[in-house]
Amino acid sequence: MTINAQQELRIDVREASKGVVHVVDRAEYVRRAREGGTLDDAWKAMADLGLLGLGVGEQDGGSGEGITGPVALMEALSEAGVPPVLYLLTAFARTAIQRHGTDEQRRRFLAPTVTGQMKIAFAITEADAGTNSFAMQTFAGRDGDHYVLNGEKLYISAADNADYIMVVARTTRRRDTEDRRVGLSVLMVDRHTAGVGLTPMKIDLHSPERQFFLHLDDVHVPVENLVGVQDDGMRTLFDALNPERLLVSAWAIGLGQHALQRGVDYVRERSPFGTPIGSYQAVQHPLARANAHLAAARVMLYAACEAFDNGEDPGANANMAKLLASEAANAAADAVIQSFGGSAFDADSDIVTLWPMIRLLRIAPINNEMILNYISERILRLPKSY
Ligand SMILES: Cc1cc2nc3c(=O)[nH]c(=O)nc-3n(C[C@H](O)[C@H](O)[C@H](O)COP(=O)(O)OP(=O)(O)OC[C@H]3O[C@@H](n4cnc5c(N)ncnc54)[C@H](O)[C@@H]3O)c2cc1C
Structure with missing residues (x-):
């Protein structure tokens, strides 16, 4: 894309995003941060305006691949003072699925995000590992046609409003591999699966979207929800x-x-x-x-x-x-x-x-x-x- 084309895209996206800000402006965003309330109506407006199709290929129901469109949208909504964090998470999770997912995964996880029916959160952070994600303890053991996922994540943004959570887990324990980068895997976890629990955290961010502890207790994740190659999640x-x-x-x-x-x-x-x-x-x-x-x-x-x-x-x-x-x-x-x-x-x-x-x-x-x-x-x- 030329610099001019990028500029035009930014202008178009900014113009369209006004329809979202019309639904939730800065004052309403702050009110919901203080008193409670989701950004569901803003999300619906993004879908109705065709903005959720940015970044998704036409073959998957979107208006074109590439990160530039979602970046322009995130910039425009942030400049209006209403940054949608779950949108940010969904947008980058989709990119990984586009590049590493199977055809079936593209069908299951991309098209529904374009229509606004599916939102995706992301969970990598653990209390003891912190910045050193390689030290994570969350483990997904293979058992036939599914993984059994156990562990605990924290600070997981907007998890309560997500349909799926892209979870990073170890499928080979750190002690069983010399290379710390080997053994991570990326799993799409249906938030409503038995064993998935959320506890709100007390985070002072002044955002309607909140952070959660994510508890994963013997969560059965179908193997077809593995994105990319097992142990090569990096x-x-x-x-x-x-x-x-x-x-x-x-x-x-x-x-x-x-x-x-x-x-x-x-x-x-x-x-x-x-x-x-x-x-x-x-x-x-x-x-x-x-x-x-x-x-x-x-x-x-x-x-x-x-x-x-x-x-x-x-x-x-x-x-x-x-x-x-x-x-x-x-x-x-x-x-x-x-x-x-x-x-x-x-x-x-x-x-x-x-x-x-x-x-x-x-x-x-x-x-x-x-x-x-x-x-x-x-x-x-x-x-x-x-
Ligand atoms: C509001 C909020 C939302 C979040 N949302 C999500 C989410 O949706 N999903 C998710 O998975 N995580 C999320 N996080 C977690 C976030 O990504 C982590 O807090 C962040 O990666 C830092 O990890 P930590 O807090 O454990 O810091 P630590 O690892 O404890 O590091 C503390 C500080 O030490 C310094 N430091 C650490 N390591 C090094 C180093 N090697 N070299 C130099 N300095 C270093 C840095 O200054 C760093 O800030 C969120 C956090 C917050 C507060």
């Missing part, structure tokens, strides 16, 4: 986690831009000394710098999308985009909070409420230190540090 994951970094970058850039615009609007008006504080360089410059950094991150992001859609390894650009996007969004939010002064902390201003989610994106889904490790090792060829 290959499948590669085509889930790179798109995830791209979608997360779009989330950060969009939400950072949302914060920045709110800040600019405020400093034009606020005038404790009689002139708007937006006329002071000390107030302008952090906002201007944030704008430049968000723009640079956006260029890197869409370059990474292009690489991914061309079948190239997007690893370097995807990681750098996530680093730059999350740092730019954090700087934007920090500058905006400073500009708002005390009123940033007034719940009605909905400014400090942006902070937890923007701050999170330096930590999740992969912390920026791990990204710097990646750049050090893979790009700069420096020794592994951990």
Whole structure:
């Protein structure tokens, strides 16, 4: 896709996404975060507007493969202040299925997500393993025509509203393999299967979508729900986690831009000394710098999308985009909070409420230190540090 074509796609998607924001705008999103409520109506609007077909090939009922469309949608909705996390998870899970799923899996898991009938959450994180996913304990033992899955995951976003959860488990225990990368597998788990349990976590993210402990107790998963090759889940994951970094970058850039615009609007008006504080360089410059950094991150992001859609390894650009996007969004939010002064902390201003989610994106889904490790090792060829 040329840069012009990417631009046109972004403009079209942004225009169409207004129909979703019409259903759930920022004020309604915050209200649901505080008082409860799902984003089901926003999801339905996305389906009705044809937006859920972005990223899915025409043969599977969508409007075209590629990560650029979903990234543009995530950016647009985040910029409107209504980032749909379950959409992000569904979009990257689909990418892995597209690239590694069987024809039958494409039929079962892609078409229903285009119509909005199916949503997919993602579960890899475990309490003791943390960033070191290879140390996970969740185990899927093969028993005839199914796996028996046992373990516990945490922080699983929007699991209560998902129909399937893409679960990463060990099918060969760590102690039984010399190569830590061998032995992982990716399973599609029907959330309503016996043995699947959810306990809400107390997470202060200011989002209507919540996080859960996921308990997996003797869950029977049919072998036909294995995506890719048993024990070679890293290959499948590669085509889930790179798109995830791209979608997360779009989330950060969009939400950072949302914060920045709110800040600019405020400093034009606020005038404790009689002139708007937006006329002071000390107030302008952090906002201007944030704008430049968000723009640079956006260029890197869409370059990474292009690489991914061309079948190239997007690893370097995807990681750098996530680093730059999350740092730019954090700087934007920090500058905006400073500009708002005390009123940033007034719940009605909905400014400090942006902070937890923007701050999170330096930590999740992969912390920026791990990204710097990646750049050090893979790009700069420096020794592994951990
Ligand atoms: C709101 C929220 C939503 C989430 N949603 C999901 C989800 O849907 N599905 C899912 O599977 N997970 C999810 N997560 C989990 C998230 O991906 C993890 O929290 C994240 O990967 C970091 O793992 P950890 O919290 O165990 O940090 P730890 O592994 O304990 O790391 C803590 C800190 O140590 C540093 N660090 C760790 N390792 C290194 C290293 N090798 N080199 C340098 N520094 C290092 C980093 O600064 C890091 O932030 C979510 C988390 C939150 C808070």
